[in-house]
Amino acid sequence: MLKIPGMMAVTIFEDLQDEVGPEVFPDRVRRTLERRIARWRALHGEDKEVYFPQRHDPGRQALSDFTVTDSLGVTIAGEPFRIACTISGWPAAAGSMCG
Numbered sequence: 001m002l003k004i005p006g007m008m009a010v011t012i013f014e015d016l017q018d019e020v021g022p023e024v025f026p027d028r029v030r031r032t033l034e035r036r037i038a039r040w041r042a043l044h045g046e047d048k049e050v051y052f053p054q055r056h057d058p059g060r061q062a063l064s065d066f067t068v069t070d071s072l073g074v075t076i077a078g079e080p081f082r083i084a085c086t087i088s089g090w091p092a093a094a095g096s097m098c099g
Contacts, residue, residue, distance in 0.1 A: 005046065009034040
């Protein structure tokens with residue numbers, strides 16, 4: 001029952017009360033059971049997806065892409081440098097504030 005995805009601890013508690021009676025599992029032990037189930041799931045349950053949000057502060061970082069910015073005259077080793085702002089996606093010259 002612990003491995004059923006989405007099964008809430010309170011549901012397990014109520015099932016236990018129905019099966020063996022509230023005298024064996026009184027209401028006062030519900031929170032303890034919830035904590036123990038949460039700990040068990042953290043140690044032995046399914047893996048959880050981990051998400052690391054990315055921050056894109058205007059003017060701090062840019063992306064190189066295939067945007068045509070030759071008219072800006074920015075070059076690296078004689079080649080045109082193509083860059084776009086991470087926030088707006090607008091082409092910009094290297095070193096400018098994107099926003």
